Amino acid sequence: MPVGVRDSLAYLAWVIALLAFVGSLFFSEVMGLPPCVLCWYQRVAMYPLVLIIATGIVKRDARMRAYALPLCLAGLAVAVYHNLLYYGVIPESLTPCSEGASCTERQIEWLGFVTIPLMGLASFVVVALCLFFYRPKTEKE
Amino acid sequence: MRREVKILALISVVVVVAVVFGARYYRDAVQGERKGGANADGPLVRPDSPTLGPADAPVTLVEFLDPECESCGAFHPTVKRILKDYDGKVRLVIRYMPFHPNSVLAASVTEAAGEQGRYWEMQELLFRRQSEWGEIHGHGAQAGAAARREPAPVLFERYAAELGLDVERLRAAVAENRYASKVERDMKDGQSLGVSKTPTFFVNGRMLMRFSQQELRSLIDEELKN
Numbered sequence: 001m002p003v004g005v006r007d008s009l010a011y012l013a014w015v016i017a018l019l020a021f022v023g024s025l026f027f028s029e030v031m032g033l034p035p036c037v038l039c040w041y042q043r044v045a046m047y048p049l050v051l052i053i054a055t056g057i058v059k060r061d062a063r064m065r066a067y068a069l070p071l072c073l074a075g076l077a078v079a080v081y082h083n084l085l086y087y088g089v090i091p092e093s094l095t096p097c098s099e100g101a102s103c104t105e106r107q108i109e110w111l112g113f114v115t116i117p118l119m120g121l122a123s124f125v126v127v128a129l130c131l132f133f134y135r136p137k138t139e140k141e
Numbered sequence: 142m143r144r145e146v147k148i149l150a151l152i153s154v155v156v157v158v159a160v161v162f163g164a165r166y167y168r169d170a171v172q173g174e175r176k177g178g179a180n181a182d183g184p185l186v187r188p189d190s191p192t193l194g195p196a197d198a199p200v201t202l203v204e205f206l207d208p209e210c211e212s213c214g215a216f217h218p219t220v221k222r223i224l225k226d227y228d229g230k231v232r233l234v235i236r237y238m239p240f241h242p243n244s245v246l247a248a249s250v251t252e253a254a255g256e257q258g259r260y261w262e263m264q265e266l267l268f269r270r271q272s273e274w275g276e277i278h279g280h281g282a283q284a285g286a287a288a289r290r291e292p293a294p295v296l297f298e299r300y301a302a303e304l305g306l307d308v309e310r311l312r313a314a315v316a317e318n319r320y321a322s323k324v325e326r327d328m329k330d331g332q333s334l335g336v337s338k339t340p341t342f343f344v345n346g347r348m349l350m351r352f353s354q355q356e357l358r359s360l361i362d363e364e365l366k367n
Contacts, residue, residue, distance in 0.1 A: 015152060022160050030164045032337065058145045 006135040010057050010064070013130035017049040020123040027116065033107045038082040042120050045075025049127060062136045069131050076124040079117070086117045168350045184330035185343060186234050189323065191252075191260050194224060194232035200364045203234045203343040205331045208248055209241035209275045210339040212352075214268035219354050223361070230365060235264075237327040238339045241276045243293045246315070248324045250297045253314035257306050266300050 024043055027033045035043070049068055056064020084090045108116050142150075185203055204220065206213040224231055237248045247267055254263035267274075274293045294315075301311045314320075331341070335348065342349040344360040 011148065011152075014149070018152070018156055022156055026160060026163065030167055034337070054149055057149060058143060060145070 001133060003135065003137060006133055007137040009130040009134040010053060010136070013068075013127045013134065014050065014053040014057060016123050016126050016130070017046060017053060020046050020120070021050050023119070027108070033116075038078055038085070039116070039120070041078045042075050042082070042124070045071050045078065046120075046123065049075075053131075060136050065131050065134055069128065072124060072128045072131060076121075076128055079121040079124045082117045083121050086115065171348070171350055184333055185346060187236075187326070187330070190327075191235040191255060192232060193235075193261060195229055196232065198230055198232035200227070200231045200361055201234060201343075201345055202231050202361070203236060205236045205238040205327075205334075205336045205339055205341040205343075207238050207240050207244045207339040208251060208264070208267050209239075209244045209271065211271065211275070213340045214271045214275075216340055216354075217265070217268045223354075223358065227361060227365075231361060236331060237324045238331045238336055238341070239324055239328060240339060243274060243276070245321060245324050246293060246297070247274075249315050249318070249320040250301070250311065252320040252323065253311045254301065254304065254306055256314060257310065259304050259306055262304050263300065263306075266304065267297075270296075270300065 024035070024039070024046070028035045049071060052068045052071070053064060055061070056068065081090075108114070186201065202220075202223075208214075220233065224233055237244070239245045239248060251260060251263045251267060254260055273290075274296045297315075298308050298312060301308050334343070340352070342352075342357055342360075344357070345364045347360060347364070349357055349360055
């Protein structure tokens with residue numbers, strides 16, 4: 001992968017994290033959909049990424065990856081679990097959501113397959129891949 | 142400014158603007174929908190729903206409320222003020238959405254007071270004295286404070302006596318559970334209309350999306366213009 005592309009991957013990761021941040025707030029605050037517990041855990045991982053990645057970009061700090069990736073992978077793990085529950089791979093009786101919104105209730109289904117947990121999973125996967133391949137330009141390049 | 146900062150700032154501004162417009166568009170789109178018929182016996186207004194104001198008022202304001210809900214209590218004087226300000230132009234219809242432990246009982250007590258012609262007085266009294274009988278929030282405080290309290294049914298009977306009601310008759314009506322099915326039906330109607338919190342208002346069938354006095358008034362104004 002060309003250096004320029006690898007450098008701009010941070011921007012892509014940041015934009016995805018930003019959209020996930022804004023989008024999740026849109027779902028809960030504007031559309032009034034109650035977030036389930038697993039959604040909250042994913043938010044805990046996703047929201048800081050917006051600031052961490054932005055700081056890394058501005059500071060041209062390659063170590064940003066080391067700070068952001070663990071957070072992103074933790075979120076990814078929750079997202080994977082959430083999707084397994086949501087699509088019935090893990091039986092619902094295992095769900096930790098006893099209060100508030102059910103983690104398996106289908107609130108949105110765009111184009112017949114785009115659901116909120118799927119969007120969450122996709123965001124974490126893309127951000128994780130971007131961070132993994134990200135390499136900042138050095139001054140020489 | 143650094144190039145990176147400029148790019149991030151530019152994207153942020155674009156996203157923020159998109160969200161602000163998206164939110165406005167979404168609210169207008171949803172608020173524009175009419176749910177049920179304002180004058181029909183749809184799920185929005187039932188023939189036996191408590192009503193305040195002239196039947197031929199141009200605007201029907203339906204409030205889904207919970208007597209034990211703090212926001213409903215806090216907002217109640219505002220609703221009354223709106224009715225006064227729009228003198229004769231707004232008709233208020235009460236529907237129940239019981240979300241708390243004593244909600245159904247409180248709703249039944251209000252209805253039973255209505256049998257004796259004091260529905261609105263009882264509703265107002267229950268809201269005003271909510272802190273005496275309503276749910277105590279916060280786990281630590283709960284046990285101790287609840288123990289020091291008189292049970293809600295006792296308090297309700299005292300309120301009834303204060304209003305000069307026939308307490309025996311009220312007690313009998315509540316004990317008979319005469320209004321439980323009505324409250325339950327309201328809850329089902331509310332759920333089918335997408336009511337998930339209290340208070341939720343419908344102005345001529347249009348749901349108030351953002352809860353505030355100003356938004357409620359502007360929705361009423363809009364309906365009066367039509």
